[in-house]
Amino acid sequence: MVVSMEALRVEARYAPGDILQLWKRNMLAYRRQPDLLVFSTIQPVMFVLLFAYVFGGAIQTGPVDYIDFLLPGILAQSVLFGSTQTGVGLAVDVTSGMIDRYRTLPMARSAVVAGRILADTTRNVFVVGLMLGVGFLIGFRYHGTVAGAIAMPFVAVLFGQTFCWISAAIGTSVRRAETAQVASFVWLFPLVFVSSVFVPVETMPDWLKVVAENSPVTHTVNAMRGLALGTDFWEPLLKALGWMAGIMAVFVPLAVWRYRSIQ
Amino acid sequence: MGPGANGQAPIVVVRDVHKSFGDVHALAGVSLEIERGTVLGLLGPNGAGKTTLVRVLTTLLDPDDGSATVAGYDVRRERTRVRPLIGLAGQSAAIDDTLTGRENLEMVANLYHMGRALAASRAGELLARFDLLEAADRAARTYSGGMRRRLDLAASLVADPEVLFLDEPTTGLDPQARLELWTVIRELVATGTTVLLTTQYLEEADQLADEIVVIDHGRIIAQGTAADLKARSGGEHLTVRVSDLAALEQVREVLEAEGDGPPTVDDATGTVSVAVSNGPARLAGVVRRLDEAAVAIADIGLRQPTLDEVFLSLTGHRAEGEPAGTLTGAG
Numbered sequence: 001m002v003v004s005m006e007a008l009r010v011e012a013r014y015a016p017g018d019i020l021q022l023w024k025r026n027m028l029a030y031r032r033q034p035d036l037l038v039f040s041t042i043q044p045v046m047f048v049l050l051f052a053y054v055f056g057g058a059i060q061t062g063p064v065d066y067i068d069f070l071l072p073g074i075l076a077q078s079v080l081f082g083s084t085q086t087g088v089g090l091a092v093d094v095t096s097g098m099i100d101r102y103r104t105l106p107m108a109r110s111a112v113v114a115g116r117i118l119a120d121t122t123r124n125v126f127v128v129g130l131m132l133g134v135g136f137l138i139g140f141r142y143h144g145t146v147a148g149a150i151a152m153p154f155v156a157v158l159f160g161q162t163f164c165w166i167s168a169a170i171g172t173s174v175r176r177a178e179t180a181q182v183a184s185f186v187w188l189f190p191l192v193f194v195s196s197v198f199v200p201v202e203t204m205p206d207w208l209k210v211v212a213e214n215s216p217v218t219h220t221v222n223a224m225r226g227l228a229l230g231t232d233f234w235e236p237l238l239k240a241l242g243w244m245a246g247i248m249a250v251f252v253p254l255a256v257w258r259y260r261s262i263q
Numbered sequence: 264m265g266p267g268a269n270g271q272a273p274i275v276v277v278r279d280v281h282k283s284f285g286d287v288h289a290l291a292g293v294s295l296e297i298e299r300g301t302v303l304g305l306l307g308p309n310g311a312g313k314t315t316l317v318r319v320l321t322t323l324l325d326p327d328d329g330s331a332t333v334a335g336y337d338v339r340r341e342r343t344r345v346r347p348l349i350g351l352a353g354q355s356a357a358i359d360d361t362l363t364g365r366e367n368l369e370m371v372a373n374l375y376h377m378g379r380a381l382a383a384s385r386a387g388e389l390l391a392r393f394d395l396l397e398a399a400d401r402a403a404r405t406y407s408g409g410m411r412r413r414l415d416l417a418a419s420l421v422a423d424p425e426v427l428f429l430d431e432p433t434t435g436l437d438p439q440a441r442l443e444l445w446t447v448i449r450e451l452v453a454t455g456t457t458v459l460l461t462t463q464y465l466e467e468a469d470q471l472a473d474e475i476v477v478i479d480h481g482r483i484i485a486q487g488t489a490a491d492l493k494a495r496s497g498g499e500h501l502t503v504r505v506s507d508l509a510a511l512e513q514v515r516e517v518l519e520a521e522g523d524g525p526p527t528v529d530d531a532t533g534t535v536s537v538a539v540s541n542g543p544a545r546l547a548g549v550v551r552r553l554d555e556a557a558v559a560i561a562d563i564g565l566r567q568p569t570l571d572e573v574f575l576s577l578t579g580h581r582a583e584g585e586p587a588g589t590l591t592g593a594g
């Protein structure tokens with residue numbers, strides 16, 4: 001693999017337009033694949049309802065209503081699960097030969113991965129908005145500042161975007177849709193459940209608590225809760241942003257490298 | 264890189280290209296040249312290295328050793344120069360199933376940075392040319408195998424490539440669709456496009472290619488026009504099929520006397536086959552003799568040698584992988 005000045009020039013000149021083309025293509029695909037739409041919308045909504053009504057009564061969250069506690073967590077959970085679609089989509093492009101087509105075109109290399117993540121992030125914006133709406137209907141209320149209320153879903157989307165890069169690295173490595181799906185959920189499930197997404201971490205056994213307290217998911221969810229409930233948010237927010245920056249620093253180059261090594 | 268027959272430098276030059284995947288030497292030193300405006304047929308059985316060579320030439324795969332240029336640009340160091348000049352229709356159609364035929368072509372045109380208006384008109388033009396207008400606004404997932412092939416070929420032509428790479432373009436097509444695709448390829452060549460076409464069928468190479476390169480195990484084992492290759496594999500074959508297997512030996516004796524070499528006998532299908540020159544005259548002779556011997560003939564005919572027979576004569580071994588079979592039996 002030789003990286004020439006010429007290639008960098010192509011990259012700089014065409015990347016924005018090409019990313020937009022790939023974004024458009026992926027958005028069209030989302031719209032036309034009802035199963036994907038169901039996966040990315042109905043499932044998270046169902047989670048909100050199930051947790052709010054089935055577990056809500058059993059989980060003690062102190063002075064805070066469970067739905068107020070739950071919603072930030074479940075937003076984070078949804079964007080995390082949704083991020084697996086980045087890797088699945090890229091793996092499908094590899095197996096279908098679409099990537100070969102792209103790679104013979106004089107287009108920006110970065111556009112395939114970046115366009116995919118931009119589309120997945122757009123979908124996350126939509127999913128987060130929808131869940132907020134459902135949340136409001138069943139009693140969720142903001143208790144903090146207006147700025148906090150605006151920032152809360154934004155943090156969720158940013159968090160999802162970060163994990164899309166991990167997913168992209170997986171998808172471009174395993175290169176098979178089913179494998180990409182399984183390879184993501186295997187670590188996502190424990191990551192999401194061993195955190196403050198559904199329950200306060202204080203209820204966990206000590207050894208698990210240590211893990212949960214230091215999880216990027218916990219920091220992110222605590223920051224979102226702080227923003228939504230008007231409680232302290234700076235410390236978890238900074239820790240969450242630190243985690244996101246660290247993950248991006250590792251996985252953006254990794255995903256790009258894995259994509260480039262597809263032959 | 265001397266000037267070719269028409270005084271111009273060859274548009275594709277491959278020099279001693281090697282590519283291995285682990286222990287498999289997919290390309291073990293391949294060199295060839297393609298003159299501008301001609302069709303090169305790359306003929307070989309499964310696993311010969313055809314796709315690997317196409318992928319090297321279309322910038323998808325870096326060779327381990329050796330070099331290749333397209334229109335003077337190195338496929339490895341100057342891939343950004345090569346890409347605007349080439350089109351690829353790969354072995355499996357690279358189209359997006361969820362997009363319509365039109366959206367597929369417009370996306371490719373946009374990724375060539377043609378501008379919106381030009382992209383739309385170019386897509387429309389290609390849809391019409393490949394008889395896809397009626398299905399243009401339907402998702403490609405609803406297309407038949409032949410339609411997918413046509414759409415894929417259309418996508419490879421969006422930017423009017425100087426060199427078109429077609430990797431087994433007719434595999435999986437019915438005979439009618441195959442003939443239509445041959446016509447399209449001929450039209451492209453008539454307008455000056457250079458084509459590299461891979462195939463497992465001698466007849467296809469014969470129909471389309473100016474020059475044929477036969478590869479096996481990553482090496483070129485023969486090169487020349489279709490006529491050259493056929494001559495080297497004993498030319499035409501005369502084949503007789505009998506319904507009564509007891510008559511096989513009689514038929515073999517007759518063909519041995521009339522043919523140019525030892526006949527091959529296939530007990531399973533009840534056929535005997537021999538290479539012949541001046542086929543039509545020999546055919547008449549064989550029919551007369553078998554008639555005199557009162558042998559009932561189920562089928563008799565002259566045909567071109569199959570890839571299998573070319574291989575047998577060129578290499579002394581049969582083509583590996585799937586049986587090369589006949590053209591209509593492919594799938």
Ligand SMILES: Nc1ncnc2c1ncn2[C@@H]1O[C@H](COP(=O)(O)OP(=O)(O)OP(=O)(O)O)[C@@H](O)[C@H]1O
Pocket residue numbers: 263284287288289307308309310311312313314315316354463
């Ligand atoms: N990515 C790869 N990894 C490992 N082996 C490979 C890879 N690509 C090709 N090969 C091997 O290289 C050899 C040549 O493969 P290639 O696909 O070029 O053959 P081909 O002539 O196109 O065959 P076919 O007619 O089946 O398409 C085969 O043995 C194949 O298994």
Ligand SMILES: [Mg+2]
Pocket residue numbers: 313314315354430
């Ligand atoms: Mg092949």
